[in-house]
Amino acid sequence: MENLLEVKNLTTRFHTFDGIVHALNGVTFHVGKGEILAVVGESGSGKSVAMMSILGLLPSPPATIDAGSAKLFTKDTAVDLLTLSKAEMNRVRGRQIGFIFQDALSALNPVMTVGSQISETLVRHLDFSWGRARTRTIELMNQVGIPGAAQRLNQYPHQFSGGMRQRVMIALAAACRPRLLIADEPTTALDVTVQAQILELVLRLQREMDLSLIWITHDLGVVAGLADRVLVMYAGRPVETAPVDTLYDHPLHPYTRGLLRAVPSLDRDTKAPLESIEGLPPDLLSPPCHCQFAWRCPCVFDRCWQDNPPYLEVAPGHIVTCFYDLDNGRPH
Amino acid sequence: MQRYFISRVIQSLLVLAGVLMMVFFMMHLTGDPAGLMASRNASPEEIARLRDQMGLNRPMTIQFFEFAIDVLSGDFGNSTRYHQPAMDLILERLPATVELASISLFISMIIGIPLGLLGGSNPNSMVDYLARGAGLFGQTVPNFWLALILILVFGLHLGWFPTFGRETWRFMGLTLPTRSVFLPACSLSLFTLGQLARFTRSAVMEVRSEDYILTARSKGLSVRRIYIQHILRNASIPLISIVGVQFGYLLSGSIYIETIFSWPGLGNLLADAIGNRDFALVQGIAFFSSFVVVILNLLTDMAYATADPRVRYGE
Numbered sequence: 001m002e003n004l005l006e007v008k009n010l011t012t013r014f015h016t017f018d019g020i021v022h023a024l025n026g027v028t029f030h031v032g033k034g035e036i037l038a039v040v041g042e043s044g045s046g047k048s049v050a051m052m053s054i055l056g057l058l059p060s061p062p063a064t065i066d067a068g069s070a071k072l073f074t075k076d077t078a079v080d081l082l083t084l085s086k087a088e089m090n091r092v093r094g095r096q097i098g099f100i101f102q103d104a105l106s107a108l109n110p111v112m113t114v115g116s117q118i119s120e121t122l123v124r125h126l127d128f129s130w131g132r133a134r135t136r137t138i139e140l141m142n143q144v145g146i147p148g149a150a151q152r153l154n155q156y157p158h159q160f161s162g163g164m165r166q167r168v169m170i171a172l173a174a175a176c177r178p179r180l181l182i183a184d185e186p187t188t189a190l191d192v193t194v195q196a197q198i199l200e201l202v203l204r205l206q207r208e209m210d211l212s213l214i215w216i217t218h219d220l221g222v223v224a225g226l227a228d229r230v231l232v233m234y235a236g237r238p239v240e241t242a243p244v245d246t247l248y249d250h251p252l253h254p255y256t257r258g259l260l261r262a263v264p265s266l267d268r269d270t271k272a273p274l275e276s277i278e279g280l281p282p283d284l285l286s287p288p289c290h291c292q293f294a295w296r297c298p299c300v301f302d303r304c305w306q307d308n309p310p311y312l313e314v315a316p317g318h319i320v321t322c323f324y325d326l327d328n329g330r331p332h
Numbered sequence: 333m334q335r336y337f338i339s340r341v342i343q344s345l346l347v348l349a350g351v352l353m354m355v356f357f358m359m360h361l362t363g364d365p366a367g368l369m370a371s372r373n374a375s376p377e378e379i380a381r382l383r384d385q386m387g388l389n390r391p392m393t394i395q396f397f398e399f400a401i402d403v404l405s406g407d408f409g410n411s412t413r414y415h416q417p418a419m420d421l422i423l424e425r426l427p428a429t430v431e432l433a434s435i436s437l438f439i440s441m442i443i444g445i446p447l448g449l450l451g452g453s454n455p456n457s458m459v460d461y462l463a464r465g466a467g468l469f470g471q472t473v474p475n476f477w478l479a480l481i482l483i484l485v486f487g488l489h490l491g492w493f494p495t496f497g498r499e500t501w502r503f504m505g506l507t508l509p510t511r512s513v514f515l516p517a518c519s520l521s522l523f524t525l526g527q528l529a530r531f532t533r534s535a536v537m538e539v540r541s542e543d544y545i546l547t548a549r550s551k552g553l554s555v556r557r558i559y560i561q562h563i564l565r566n567a568s569i570p571l572i573s574i575v576g577v578q579f580g581y582l583l584s585g586s587i588y589i590e591t592i593f594s595w596p597g598l599g600n601l602l603a604d605a606i607g608n609r610d611f612a613l614v615q616g617i618a619f620f621s622s623f624v625v626v627i628l629n630l631l632t633d634m635a636y637a638t639a640d641p642r643v644r645y646g647e
Contacts, residue, residue, distance in 0.1 A: 057549055086555075093552035101550075106543040110642055111565050120561070121551045156641040172551070 001032035003073060004180055004212045005054075010068035010082075012046075012053045012236075015061060022287045023049045025236045027068070028311060031180065036206065036213045038223040038244070040259070041233030044281060047216045050233075051182050054081055055097060056089050072096060074179075095125040098173030100183040100202075104165035108157040114168045115141075115153030121175045140171040144201060163194035167201065174205055180212045181205075187222070199226065220263050224248060229317070232256050235281050235292040238311075242318040252320045252327070254297045291323070299324040301331060336637060336644075344630045351622040355615050356399050360392070408616035413608045418616035421601060428498050429597035431509050432590070433582035436517040440525035441575065444470075448532025452567075453559070455537060463529050470526015476588040479519035483592075486515060496594040516593040520586055524578045531574055535567035542566070569640050576632025583628070584621030 012024040024046045031037045039047045052058045054070045070081040072092065081092060093099075101107035109117055118140060119133035128136065134153070141149035144167040157165055166186060173181060183202060187195040199222065206213045215226060223230055224244065231241045232255065240253040251257045258277040279296035282288060291297070294304040301324065309321045312332070325332045366383040374382075383389060387398070402409070408418040444466070451463025487495035492511075499512040539545065540563060548562045590599035598617060605613035637643045 055550065057546060090552040090554065093550055095552060099547075099550035101543060101547060103543065107547045109544040109548070109562055109566070111569070111640060112561070120553065120557070124551070124553055124557075158642050169547075172547075 001035060003030045004033045004035075005073070006030045006069075006071045007050070007054065008069050008071075010050060010053060010070065011066045012049055012058070012063060013066055014063050019285045022284045023063075023236050024053065025287065025292075027233075027236070027238060029231050029238060029241060031212050031214060032228075033179075033212055034206075034210055036203075036215060036226060036228045037231060038227035038229070039214060039216045039231045039233060040218065040220060040223055042218070042281065044284070045233040046236040047233050048184050049236075051099075051184065051214065051216065055093055055099065055182075056081070056084075056086075057093075057099075072180075091125070094121050094173075094178070095176050096178050097180045097182060098176070098178040100166075100169055100173045100181065100186045102185040103189045104169040105157060105162070105189075107169060108165065108172075110157055113154050113156055114160070118168070118172045118175055121172060125176045137171075137175075140175055141168070144168075144171045144174075144205070145197075146171075162190050163197060166190060166194075166198050170198070170202060170205065174209065174211075177209055178211065180214065182214045182216070184216045185218070186215075188218070195222075220259065232259070235287065236284060237292065237321065238319075239293065239322070240318075240320045242320075246315070246318055252314060252318070253322050254299050254324070254326065255293050257326070258296075258298075297324075299326065303331060337634065340630055340633050344626050347626050348623060351619060351626075352400055352403060353396070355618050355622075356396050359611055359615055364388070403619060408619070409612035411605070411610050411613045413605075413610045413613070418612045421613060422598065422616055422620050425596060425598050425601045427507065428595060429583060429590075429599065431498075431513060432516055432520060432586075432595060432597055433579065435509060435513050436521035437524060437575070437579050437582055439517055439521040440528055440578075443521075444525040444528030445532050445571070448529040448534075449536055449564070449567075451529070452533040452536025452540070453563075460533070463533050467526045467530035467533070470522045470524075470529065473522065475519045475522050475586070476592060478522055479516070479589055479592045482515045482519055498596055516589050516595050519592075520582065520589045524582070527574060527578065528571065531571060532567065535570050536563060539563050539566045565639075569636065572635050572639060573632055576628050576635065577625075580625035580628035583624050 007030065008028050010024050010027040014021040014023055027046065027050050029037070039050075041047050049058065053063075053065050058065075065082055068082065071078045072081055074096070079088075079092075081089070084092065108114065115134065115137050118137045119128075119130060122128045122133040122136055123130060138149045138153060141153065146152055146164055146167050152160075157168070160168060166189075169186070173183075181202070186202070187198050190198060202213065202215075203226065205211065215223075217223060227244045229241065229243050230247045232239050232247075232253065234255050240247070240251065240256045242250075242252075247256065248260065251260055255277070258275075262275045262277065264274060277296055282292050282295070288294070289308065290306055291300075291304045291309050294300050297304065303323045307323075309323050311319050311321055313319050323331055364379075364383070366379050366386055366388055387395065406419050410416065411418050411421055414421055447459075447463045447466055451457075451460035454460055483495045486492050493515050494512045495515065497512060499510045501508045501510050545558065545562055548558045553562075584598065587599040587603045589595065590597045591603050594600070598621070602614065602617045604610075605617065
């Protein structure tokens with residue numbers, strides 16, 4: 001599979017009054033054309049920050065991107081998104097890469113009609129007239145399953161239900177047929193039945209428009225039914241990445257294994273306590289120069305306290321950053 | 333929208349009824365009008381006769397309703413000093429106050445809003461310090477002090493502007509302001525200017541950090557469109573209420589500024605009326621000012637509903 005986006009060694013820091021927050025410490029991953037990549041990890045692990053860094057959406061100050069590259073492959077050229085000028089970046093945002101935010105109520109402008117919020121992207125990137133943009137907006141709203149689009153076009157975000165608002169957000173992100181859609185926990189703020197509908201909708205659009213999709217989530221259940229590949233983040237660094245089946249059947253990082261164990265199953269003993277990973281993630285204000293997970297790791301040994309583990313490709317497409325070989329129960 | 337409008341109108345009417353009651357009873361609390369109106373060496377019998385003539389011996393409620401009916405027909409009684417209906421005097425002075433209020437509101441808007449906008453868009457820059465300084469200066473410096481300084485510098489020293497009175501310029505049947513309004517308007521605009529600069533700055537800073545601005549940026553919109561369509565539109569909503577309230581306050585006339593510059597407006601008239609214990613006139617101006625403020629607040633709320641769809645459709 002050809003790659004659409006290749007991110008290498010992305011390093012982002014926040015310069016705050018308390019000191020420098022090492023939010024991303026050398027993040028490397030890629031997304032193939034038409035592929036669905038799920039990014040999982042707990043809050044503060046750098047999932048959203050990584051995506052916002054790529055699109056230059058972090059406020060600066062306090063954020064700086066200190067190292068790395070993010071190559072976007074278009075027809076025959078590759079551009080490094082991190083070196084683009086503001087004007088060039090504005091041609092990528094919304095046009096090449098669409099962003100779906102978590103909470104559509106706060107992510108939509110409360111004093112603009114939803115129609116004009118979708119249309120302005122079309123006018124901006126595809127040089128549509130406002131009239132033509134309006135027609136296309138109605139089509140888009142129909143496509144994402146908003147009934148009565150021609151009337152609802154003139155309504156405001158607060159007049160929509162949570163699920164419908166998220167559909168507007170999706171129509172907006174996909175308006176210009178971008179090549180990559182980044183969805184930042186788009187179902188977290190919704191109730192479960194609506195979550196499933198939104199999930200199906202995004203998958204349908206992904207197939208119809210032949211998009212690549214990055215889906216950021218906490219929910220490992222969603223990941224299993226959705227993704228081609230999974231990237232597990234911890235403390236600003238990927239700890240494991242693998243095709244979805246491999247990851248679930250054969251996780252190789254103690255953190256991934258802990259996460260999967262922590263998902264409660266329906267047939268578990270209801271009297272037994274819920275599984276969890278002991279301890280807390282490290283303070284990114286003063287990150288250690290050894291493995292970030294060492295404190296909480298059940299397999300920790302002396303090497304883990306000395307170095308940061310490198311990316312290790314244990315099988316094709318299965319990369320893990322760990323010194324310990326879980327398969328053989330001994331260090332690599 | 334219609335229901336909102338009707339309920340706001342009813343609220344305003346209730347406020348006006350309350351004002352009417354306060355104006356009436358407060359006048360009665362300050363003493364016996366007959367005693368004040370009668371000549372200095374009038375005998376008690378004469379005062380009693382006067383009180384009877386003025387209907388002051390009847391029950392308070394009846395007096396109040398009579399007063400209310402008169403007010404509704406625009407009659408506040410005659411001024412004891414000018415021997416003219418109070419309403420006529422008010423209407424005569426109104427244009428001068430409207431002129432001063434509009435021009436000083438205009439000055440504070442064209443300086444205060446851009447200053448706050450620039451400051452809020454570039455926090456901790458030079459222009460931001462200027463905006464914050466202007467906000468602080470405008471709200472802490474008393475305007476009568478500034479008025480005296482302006483008179484000293486621009487009136488006496490440089491001689492660019494007249495320091496008292498109002499001159500107008502008649503052109504095609506319109507009465508237009510001349511430079512005589514400049515110094516009083518500048519002094520009067522100071523407070524509103526500072527307030528607008530401060531509120532615009534904080535509104536812009538708040539809106540800039542909203543999620544929907546991040547969405548707008550993620551759509552690849554130009555900086556100009558983000559500012560005009562997304563930031564300014566949202567930041568202007570809280571400003572509407574400040575402009576409305578401030579205009580109401582300016583329209584009821586500034587006693588200090590109008591007195592310092594001998595500006596023939598309502599504030600000057602009120603100062604005069606209070607000094608002369610001219611009850612009908614004080615009542616008239618007090619009620620008229622409240623009326624203007626209530627109407628402007630009503631209009632402000634209407635404007636608010638137009639600018640913010642969440643108010644328009646909210647139940």
